[in-house]
Amino acid sequence: MELRxxxxxxxxxxxxxxxxQQEYIARYGGIDxxxxxxxxxxxxxxxxxxGYLDGAPVACGGWRAKDGDYPYLRDGDAELKRMFVVPGARGRGLARALLRHLEESAVAAGRRRVVLETGTEQPEAVALxxxxxxxxxxxxxxxxxxxxxxxxxxxxGDPSQH
Incomplete structure (x- = not known):
């Protein structure tokens, strides 16, 4: 997978x-x-x-700084958002590769922790x-x-550990 x-x-x-968002509607009955x-x-x-496979977009995700924006978040936090792999490309380790790439970019940007919210209707994400x-x-x-x-x-951790 090529990540851009x-x-x-x-x-x-x-x-x-x-x-x-369509996945959220199917799993939870509404959008995020x-x-x-x-x-x-x-x-x-x-x-x-x-993320692209053979030129086709098949995966996405990002992080955004969340420096104490909520009471339980800390300066240096990166919030992971919109991690997704299209159904036809699942089961190939693409989400794991994307997650690790996002973590590395967060470390490179000086972030110290990644936080996220997922849900009970996304057992694959929870397991990952x-x-x-x-x-x-x-x-x-x-x-x-x-x-x-x-x-x-x-x-x-330290960027040299990734």
Missing amino acids: ITGYDHPDAITLTEAV TTEMKAEHFTAPLGVFVV YHSEGYLPITKFGVYRDAPESIHLGKEL
């Missing part, structure tokens, strides 16, 4: 993030209403990446994050009171 920094407002990113803006994913305070060392954290954001919401975090 595209920005959140790139046409391929828009197509994939719209597909993410978290505020998302292209400038959230602009360096040095964020990045948005699209747990297998990559993500642990439960205090809930934050729009879905902090939603019973199906799962919040995870991972301390980021």
Whole structure:
């Protein structure tokens, strides 16, 4: 998979993030209403990446700085958003490769921890994050009171360890 920094407002990113929302509708009955803006994913305070197989966009994800924006977040946090792999490309390790790439870019940007919210209806995502060392954290954001919401975090190490 070729990973390209595209920005959140790139046409391929828009197509994939719209597909993410359709996935949320199918799994949870509605879209994710978290505020998302292209400038959230602009360096040095964020990045948005699209993954391509044979020139076709098949995966996306990004992180944005969340320096104490919520009571339980800390300066140096990077919030992972819109991790997604199209159904036809799943099961090939693409999400894991994308996740590791995003973590490395967060470390390079001086971020010290990655935080995220996922949900009980996304067991594949939960399993991926747990297998990559993500642990439960205090809930934050729009879905902090939603019973199906799962919040995870991972301390980021020295860039030379990645």
